[in-house]
Amino acid sequence: xxxxxxxxxxxxxxxxxxxxxxxxxxxxxxxxxxxxxxxxxxxxxxxxxxxxxxxxxxxxxxxxxxxxxxxxxxxxxxxxxxxxxxxxxxxxxxxxxxxxxxxxxxxxxxxxxxxxxxxxxxxxxxxxxxxxxxxxxxxxxxxxxxxxxxxxxxxxxxxxxxxxxxxxxxxxxxxxxxxxxxxxxxxxxxxxxxxxxxxxxxxxxxxxxxxxxxxxxxxxxxxxxxxxxxxxxxxxxxxxxxxxxxxxxxxxxxxxxxxxxxxxxxxxxxxxxxxxxxxxxxxxxxxxxxxxxxxxxxxxxxxxxxxx
Amino acid sequence: xxxxxxxxxxxxxxxxxxxxxxxxxxxxxxxxxxxxxxxxxxxxxxxxxxxxxxxxxxxxxxxxxxxxxxxxxxxxxxxxxxxxxxxxxxxxxxxxxxxxxxxxxxxxxxxxxxxxxxxxxxxxxxxxxxxxxxxxxxxxxxxxxxxxxxxxxxxxxxxxxxxxxxxxxxxxxxxxxxxxxxxxxxxxxxxxxxxxxxxxxxxxxxxxxxxxxxxxxxxxxxxxxxxxxxxxxxxxxxx
Numbered sequence: 049x050x051x052x053x054x055x056x057x058x059x060x061x062x063x064x065x066x067x068x069x070x071x072x073x074x075x076x077x078x079x080x081x082x083x084x085x086x087x088x089x090x091x092x093x094x095x096x097x098x099x100x101x102x103x104x105x106x107x108x109x110x111x112x113x114x115x116x117x118x119x120x121x122x123x124x125x126x127x128x129x130x131x132x133x134x135x136x137x138x139x140x141x142x143x144x145x146x147x148x149x150x151x152x153x154x155x156x157x158x159x160x161x162x163x164x165x166x167x168x169x170x171x172x173x174x175x176x177x178x179x180x181x182x183x184x185x186x187x188x189x190x191x192x193x194x195x196x197x198x199x200x201x202x203x204x205x206x207x208x209x210x211x212x213x214x215x216x217x218x219x220x221x222x223x224x225x226x227x228x229x230x231x232x233x234x235x236x237x238x239x240x241x242x243x244x245x246x247x248x249x250x251x252x253x254x255x256x257x258x259x260x261x262x263x264x265x266x267x268x269x270x271x272x273x274x275x276x277x278x279x280x281x282x283x284x285x286x287x288x289x290x291x292x293x294x295x296x297x298x299x300x301x302x303x304x305x306x307x308x309x310x311x312x313x314x315x316x317x318x319x320x321x322x323x324x325x326x327x328x329x330x331x332x333x334x335x336x337x338x339x340x341x342x343x344x345x346x347x348x349x350x351x352x353x354x355x356x
Numbered sequence: 357x358x359x360x361x362x363x364x365x366x367x368x369x370x371x372x373x374x375x376x377x378x379x380x381x382x383x384x385x386x387x388x389x390x391x392x393x394x395x396x397x398x399x400x401x402x403x404x405x406x407x408x409x410x411x412x413x414x415x416x417x418x419x420x421x422x423x424x425x426x427x428x429x430x431x432x433x434x435x436x437x438x439x440x441x442x443x444x445x446x447x448x449x450x451x452x453x454x455x456x457x458x459x460x461x462x463x464x465x466x467x468x469x470x471x472x473x474x475x476x477x478x479x480x481x482x483x484x485x486x487x488x489x490x491x492x493x494x495x496x497x498x499x500x501x502x503x504x505x506x507x508x509x510x511x512x513x514x515x516x517x518x519x520x521x522x523x524x525x526x527x528x529x530x531x532x533x534x535x536x537x538x539x540x541x542x543x544x545x546x547x548x549x550x551x552x553x554x555x556x557x558x559x560x561x562x563x564x565x566x567x568x569x570x571x572x573x574x575x576x577x578x579x580x581x582x583x584x585x586x587x588x589x590x591x592x593x594x595x
Contacts (some may be wrong), residue, residue, distance in 0.1 A: 157504055157507055160507075161507070162505070162577065163574070163577075164576045164577065167577065209504075210577065213501065214580060214581065214584065217584045217588075220588075221584060221587050221591070224591050227595075228594060233595035235486045235592065
């Protein structure tokens with residue numbers, strides 16, 4: 049007679065090129081051995097491994113059925129039973145937490161596996177997405193019996209964090225430089241720019257997360273979303289650089305880079321992240337994708353205004 | 357069924373103390389008497405005036421005179437000749453000696469940061485706190501980026517990162533000194549700033565790649581991070 053059975057049902061979901069293990073259901077069936085018809089089950093002592101040589105209770109009814117539970121072999125029952133119960137619960141919960149951490153916060157070093165050639169090609173894809181002739185799907189490889197995505201150095205469609213970080217730094221510098229040319233530069237202004245940039249980056253990530261949620265609860269690592277949201281700063285850098293060189297070019301470059309960024313996000317999210325979405329409401333998908341692309345314009349406008 | 361246990365009786369001696377333990381009485385020791393053989397500091401007190409304390413010879417406690425003591429800077433761990441050698445190595449952007457920078461220190465960088473702040477102060481800009489804060493943030497940024505790019509083999513520690521970044525601030529210090537004699541906002545200062553930023557970037561990248569292994573294939577990516585950092589510092593000088 050087993051007391052504690054953990055039933056974990058895992059379902060493999062194959063959508064597009066991604067193979068994911070989804071934990072659908074976890075529950076614990078706890079069969080409590082206890083007082084049955086006025087006597088304590090003898091099977092308890094066999095399973096729990098009570099104290100050696102401890103006499104088993106007789107089968108006749110006792111006036112206080114819980115009396116023996118706390119003496120002799122009963123203490124072994126409590127120690128063993130509660131110990132096993134706690135161990136099973138804690139073990140499963142730690143596994144659950146570990147799996148969620150690995151799902152949402154993947155290894156940060158994965159996002160920095162880049163080289164010069166990747167950075168050049170990726171910038172072309174981000175700034176001129178309509179010139180990208182290849183596919184937009186991420187490449188997978190079998191690792192340890194399951195499929196995982198190849199790092200950015202081997203896959204142009206993989207997200208990285210080097211370009212967003214450097215683009216963000218470049219945006220802060222270029223906007224500070226343009227402020228200096230206007231005679232408004234101060235170190236405090238750079239701090240304000242930095243803060244505004246971080247806020248926009250965070251909101252952009254939240255928008256992507258919200259769109260994924262509305263499209264059927266697809267899950268993507270947070271660092272993936274941070275990377276995709278951070279690519280917006282590359283377009284902003286081009287727009288601000290245009291403003292430094294020739295002020296009127298800014299009004300042409302800002303909508304252009306916003307359009308390119310929207311197109312890049314739509315192409316990427318459609319083929320990469322939505323591969324995991326359950327459901328076939330394609331019109332709803334398209335509307336949400338369009339909304340996400342259109343939201344780039346207010347973001348770009350706000351970031352552009354921050355430096356004036 | 358009740359079990360009976362034969363418990364032996366426990367006997368306590370009268371008064372609660374065992375009688376067989378001898379009573380030890382505390383004998384106070386004699387007060388401290390100085391040993392005349394030990395060479396203590398001797399004070400010759402004449403009737404009129406005090407004289408300076410005379411230290412004993414080399415065979416006792418006060419064996420080392422003031423002449424034999426190391427200099428204060430050396431005792432504090434500030435190696436001025438080494439700082440000067442490191443500074444000279446950075447002044448030549450085409451031939452940097454990374455071996456000199458193996459032993460990281462913060463004295464040289466602190467000196468350069470203070471000098472940078474002083475030159476900015478002479479230009480009418482009070483930037484001491486800003487410079488110090490930016491250096492720390494920049495060092496942390498570079499530390500994270502470098503170690504992430506290098507992967508599992510990244511062996512650059514934060515202390516060395518601050519040291520290298522601080523030493524490579526020397527061209528920025530020279531730029532801030534030169535900006536005192538140049539017209540503000542002119543094309544000349546922009547050109548000079550570009551040259552000095554490239555100088556700082558080149559030296560910093562070279563030192564980072566040479567000292568911390570596994571960074572050679574990412575030289576360009578590390579160089580861009582360094583370039584951004586020194587460009588931000590140049591903004592303080594230019595505007």
